[in-house]
Amino acid sequence: MSAAAGVNGSWLERLIFSRRPWVIALCALISVLLFWQAAQIRPGTGFEKMIPQQHPFIQNMLAHRSDLGELGNSVRISVAAEQGDIFDPAYLETLRQLNDELFYLPGVDRTGLKSLWSPSVRWNEVTEEGFAGGQVIPQDYDGSPASLDQLRTNVLRSGQVGRLVANDFRSSIVEVPLLESYPDPQQPGRLLSLDYQAFSHQLETRIRAHFETQNPRIKVHIVGFAKKVGDLIDGLSVVAMFFAIALFITLLLLYGFTRCLRSTLAVLATTLVAVGWQLGLMHLAGFALDPYSMLVPFLIFAIGISHGVQKINGIALHFSDAADPLTAARRTFRQLFVPGMVAILADAVGFITLLVIDIGVIRELAIGAAIGVAVIVFTNLILLPVAISYTGISRRAVQRSRLDVGREQPFWRWLARCASPRVAPWSLCVALLLLIGGLWYGQRLQVGDLDPGAPELRADSRYNRDNQFILDHYATRSDVLVVMVKTAPEHCASYATLTAIDDLMWTLGQVPGVQSTLSLATVAKQAIKGMNEGSLKWQTLSRNPQVLNSAVARADGLYNGDCSLAPVLVFLDDHKAQTLAQVVDSVDIFASQHDHPDLKFLLAAGNAGIEAATNEVIGSSENLVLGLVYLCVALMCLAMFRSLAATLCIVVPLVLTSILGNALMAFMGIGIKVATLPVVALGVGIGVDYGIYIYSRLKHFLEAGLPLQEAYYQTLKSTGRAVLFTGLCLATGVATWMFSAIKFQADMGLMLVFMLLWNMVGALWLLPALVRYWVVRR
Secondary structure, three states, X not given: OOHHHHHOOOHHHHHHHHOHHHXXXXXXXXXXXXXXXXXXXXXXXXXXXXXXOOOHHHHHHHHOHHHHHHXXXXXXXXXXXXXXXXXXXXXXXXXXXXXXXXXXXXXXXXXXXXXXXXXXXXXXXXXXXXXXXXXXOOOOOOOOHHHHHHHHHHHHOOOOEOOOEOOOOOEEEEEEEEOOEEEOOOOXXXXXXXXXXXXXXXXXXXXXXXXXXXXXXXXXXXXXXXHHHHHHHHHHOOHHHHHHHHHHHHHHHHHHHHOOHHHXXXXXXXXXXXXXXXXXXXXXOOOOEOOOHHHHHHHHHHHHXXXXXXXXXXXXXXXXXXXXXXXXXXXXXXXXXXXXXXXXXXXXXXXXXXXXXXXXXXXXXXXXHHHHHHHHHHHHHHHHXXXXXXXXXXXXXXXXXXXXXXXXXXXXXXXXXXXXXXXXXXXXXHHHHHHHHHHHHHOOOOEOOOOXXXXXXXXXXXXXXXXXXXXXXXXXXXXXXXXXXXXXXXXXXXXXXXXXXXXXXXXXXXXXXXXXXXXXXXXXXXXXXXXXXXXXXXXXXXXXXXXXXXXXXXXXXXXXXOXXXXXXXXXXXXXXXXXXXXXXXXXXXXHHHHOEOOEEEEEEEHHHHHHHHHHHHHHHHHHHHHHHHHHHHHHHHHHHHOOHHHXXXXXXXXXXXXXXXXXXXXXXXXXXOOXXXXXXXXXXXXXXXXXXXXXXXXXXXXXXXXXXXXXXXXXXXXXXXXXXXXXXXXXXXXXXXXXXXXXXXHHHHHHHHHHXXXXXXXXXXXXXXXXXXXXXXX
């Protein structure tokens, strides 16, 4: 150890570098334990993690889950005849076998399974002798032409055309309600949680592939939350491939930057250690990799490379006048540890702000990202300098660094003009125009999904093609919002209640985007009409309680056991944000006018009700998250530089990037939703590193007495090169996401590329102009 290195530095520096073997041994031991844990982490998610459980809509839905039956988490399977129609013995036999196979799938709520073969699917008609009815497929069905004719008649009078049976009679649906937890058949008394990926695979192998192979004349189409999540997890399994591509690209670019294989491998190794530690700690904390947290390792890798490049750049510069690798490593540690620590704390605090969003997957993403950046403190701020103190860097890299320090660099001299008194005002004017333009165009940004189907997947994905098939062939859409009408026990069928429900249905029928509605009142009016020889003038609600009680007795599934809850099903054209907002507003207005202690209209269940709740949480959290992120970043910068002006110089370019990012999302037709809201915090968290590193070096040169433009030139020669490389390197790696089959991952990739590049541009171009007016003032 050199004398200079031994006597200088803080206690932390002396502690670390005087015990380097212990540091490496400790990190190696931790790596073995956490990599073993990381190897056990598995993809997975749950229905309740994807929804805002504290939102009033979801609270209402969960409180009455047992009363809603199949209106909760379910899948719909359409079995289509490629030739002919459903009134074919071979088709009906395939449908029966498929129905039976679904019955025994783990996680299926067997009591609610519904298809043409279900005893609960019945037909009713009015005859001269009164009501008649029975199962749509009678028990004496034998596949004969007479039986098929009878089945056709039963289907026509069952009211299932457009619901369980397609409008063109060429397909029918099996509705499959699911249980979040179900008894373990191997261990009585033990409950298993529904594995969405495994369930999706069973739908593909035991249902779609098996029955399409068994009967080539049929095609199976599957939609529903569980299938969508399963497809997302399958699609995200290619994340490993994207990670490998990003790693290879980074390796090439990093070697081109350092011209030293040893330092390149050191940066990559310590960053991969950070990723492994993060995954291991996530598994120890009991978290799985859901479709959103799968992207966290990318972010940790990006942040680790960012800090690693700064360290290698600093060590190369210090090698110019250092006696040995240890001295260079210690000087770099001394110079960059505090800026790096502040940047990492800003990253971590920015991610933690996402915890205010009441959605489980976002909270787990926030926790995973915060754990990851905390790990980087050990791997990239401590382990990397210690490792380089042993390996050093190549003579070629040292010679290049010495040449760079001593020679004039035209590009950096040109870019340093951004700090000149002639260019700085123009930079501020351009920034102001961009700010105004971004704010104006960003007003078009909407909350929620802007596309039909599953916007998380590509438009041409199998799921969205299946969804489009159902939209094209059935009258009732897959987007259903449920209004829960709560009454006193045995009062859901009273005249006052049914009249209010009927009024609500009429009100919703006038709302754009509402296709149809269904409730207890619908069935009651049809039954009363039937009891009066089918006369249309009797299709109304009777004031006679006995008549109403008799009428609603046939409305299975449209009220609960004690007649205290009656759901109103609202079938929507789509689940776009505007459609959901209009329906929710109409129900809120109606409820404010008709609610009283014995009658309440509660929102909301159904997949569209969950989407509406999620949109409200995202809309109310957007500005709060953004404000908290910037507040935390500003406090970190203020604590480090003890200057409000310096803090503003670092934060203002980030604000401009966020505003332009909103405008880009509006231009690309991307809404603020679960997948895109975290990008705001992540982009700011990663982007603040650039400003902190640049300003800390600029401050050093200003304090040495250099004029601003010369000080900025020296800053660019030392730190700007690393910032420019980091921004381009990370953007190139993240750009691979845009080729993902998962639409929301592609959207996140696009947004992160934009924010990484613009944060880099803001730090290199706008920050010095702000420093001239707010810090130097001369």
